[in-house]
Amino acid sequence: GRLLFVVVLLHRKAISRSGLQHLGPSHSPFPALSNGPAKELRSTVDWSENAVNGDHLWLETNCSGDLCYLGEETCVVKIAKSAPRRKCAACKIVVHTACIEELDKINFRCKPTFREGGSRCLRDRNILRHHWVHRRRQEGKCRQCGKSFPQKFFHSKEIVAISCSWCKQAFHNKVTCFMLHQIEEPCSLGAHAGVIVPPSWIIKVRKPQSSFKNSTRRKKRTSFKRRASKKGTDEWKWRPFMLKPLPSPLMKPVLVFVNPKSGGNQGTKLLQMFMWILNPRQVFDLSQGGPREALELYRKVPNLRILACGGDGTVGWILSALDELQMNPQPPVAVLPLGTGNDLARTLNWGGGYTDEPVSKVLCHVEDGTVVQLDRWNLQVERSAVQPEEGTQKLPLNVFNNYFSLGFDAHVTLEFHESREANPEKFNSRFRNKMFYAGAAFSDFLQRSSRDLSKHVRVVCDGTDLTPKIQELKFQCIVFLNIPRYCAGTMPWGNTGDHRDFEPQRHDDGCIEVIGFTMASLAALQVGGHGERLHQCREVVLTTFKTLPVQVDGEPCRLTPSTLRISLRNQANMLQKSKRRTSVPLLNDIQKVCAADLRRLSAPPDSFSVPHAVPERLRLRVNRIGLQEYESMQFDKERLRDISTPVGIVVVRGDCDLETCRLYIDRLQEDLHQAPSTCHRVHYQDESTGVPRPSSAHRLSSNWSFLDSTSADRFYRIDKAQEHLHFVTEICQDEVFILDHEAPAVSQVRDPGMPDVVVEPITHVTHDLSLIRTHDLSHVSQVSGCSTSGVSLLVRDSTGCTALHLAAQHGHTEIVSFILEHGSKLMLDLTDRDTGDTALHKAASQQHVEVCRRLLEAGASLSKTNFLGKTPKDCALDTRNSELVSLMESQPVEEPTPHEDLETAV
16 A cells, blocks of 8 residues: 555656646645736747747637636636637647736646757757646547546546647556656657757757847858848858758658638637647748748758648748749648639649648648649840830749639639728639629620720740731630639530640649630630640740730739740659558568657657558448538547448458548448349348348438548548549448448438448459450350359459459450440449550450440440540551441540539639
8 A cells, every 4th residue: 555655656756747746636725816817828839039948829719618727726707608718729728818917827838849059058959758648538548548538528527638739649547557757758740850950950049149240240140131131241040940850851840831811710719729739830821921931041951842721822922932042952842722713732642622631641642742844934024115005014923833824714813802901801702703704704604895805915935926826716715724624623625636736734843835716615615625735845935915814823914015935943852642551561661661660769668650551442331421410529539430321331452542441332222212123242231130121311412521530630531633643442441431421411320221231342343344345155154153142243362453444455345245244334434443444445456346336326435535535536547447437426526524513613
């Protein structure tokens, strides 16, 4: 008993030394109620000479369910429910505003973000200690015992966990789980140690005395910056902070810039989330002065990467600042799209808009991203000799990354810009903005204000005069395009058929694409059309003879008659989001994986990401969650899991991506509401008794999306446009959850008698599909036997080919007929992973006329393009087979279907 008493006593003393003395009972009397702290509460990082290490970043919050961090015994507020609260963005504690003074009295500081440079003690200066915080609510499991933390539906007075604000390790609030030695042990910074800037790198320096000014100049201290003044003399500017990084090839520090004006309130929320995961001193609010000061501070950090959270304009702002500083090497820039169009983000695979993907995954994508080049173009304006009319002689931007245009689209954008400047209160929602654009475009169409554009411009590209062709086709809009995307995701250069005399469009080839539009081709953009390709050039001379509306990367103006020269400025380093692999790495990649884990040697054993083999097949239960329940209980994972409705079970390959998994789930719905076909083995069984029973599940709507269930705090939606970038194993384990946007509200917990529907693929993929690769038609009966025994014809081999792909490629007419008769319509336009060919592409390339005829009769698409931009008709033309070409040309022309896009079309 005495030994146990000593252990508990030592435990409390150690907690007191680490700043957690409030975990124990407090014997001090209650202080008098005050109106709040005397000092100013900070909500942003202090970069001045008065900065205090460990200052909290207080934000207003309405966390009514969270008790004050001090607890009932020390809290000075008697009526806790009505008192205002504050939340720290860096360590996530919640206290009453009136209790912040008491928090200072017990000396509970936030996690340190820098180190003092005046200290002469060099011991342990590069070692970071844990920042332990107690929690009344904690997700996940205890690091010591492996048991889950108790989850309370209401606020709890009991402290259930102790966790570190840096590495996010959590322990039960018990002596058996939270050991004494863990209080003082070094912190590994957790899973994102490779991108976090350690506090030991950021040093606060003392301001020198004026009497030592000359001596400090001779010593050339790094806390001074030499700048040239207007008089020609050198001027020294003292800065309170400096960086001394420790170079390491395993470190890729990320500098985060957030534009809170982009994406509504998303920017503000992202600021808080990044401050929680990273060092708050590597996260910057662009509304507080721009990116230049931060880039100057971090310019010496090796392997630096930049994450720009905002629209395409925010990215251009950062790239221009990098040009001014002439950083060498220039750090690559990743994009987290918060704007409306986000065409540059789409080009680099970052998607059309940020939904609610976990910030932790975003940082992983930035760390693993591929560095690519982006052309940037200069715009030089020379005033014309013509008398100036109403308008401006200066462009809003002198450099563009996306596009420069003039004519109809610029006129509509200019009307919107001028109306918003005059009445900003009327443009406070995306729907109103969208309606205004539609109205302005329709009005401009009726007035035909841009009908004479071709008469007032002269365009010369690399010495070739395009003016006669522009006047002949009477273009009402001309676009000089640098990237493939334009106007919220459309592709003006086109991706259909061959490009004839032009090369496919690239953003790193040093060429700019010149495209002309009529009103008809502009309208067709939104349904997959494209403009008239005019030229691919390296230099453009554009002369205007009348005041015309123009826009540079979405910034419009009225430009007086001028001569504009467009030339290549430079190439910027950008980060392209790459598809993450979950399969076993190759032998030459094992060293990279092991090297990446070396930086976490001081971390706990379970934090190592040891590569493991992906199972050949995954058996996944599909559960549906309605939109109403998701919005009301999105932070309560267990409750959402309980009320989710089972749809069925799918069995997919271990390396299946979400785009392919969607096909299986759609096929599952077909089997739920029609007689089971012979193409799949379908089971309807009761969960409790196992007795077969008929289906009673509700049908999924056409508008549904995947949910990521691997995060500890909540479910996150996956953007449909990014499903090809994610594997199933990245978002779930044994159950996959989907969000049905049009599902009816769930009035009760799921019915335990809901049937399981199993869609199971072919078990021996390689063997069964290899039968079709041969030319022996005796294998038709074997394929038929496999299908009637319950195997799926939707299954793919390692190259993404289905049975229909292989049968069409090798000309097995009987097998194609059997698959078309017994298989699903979904496989007609499926593409393989290597070339993007459909079955009709492969049959046309091999000149199998009869196979092509049967595929066309079944409804195969003639407008589907492969990775080379070719349609099946183009493949037939390449073979010069007259019979095959006449068959293709006899088919009716397909109308392009509009692409679903939740972003505002500008």
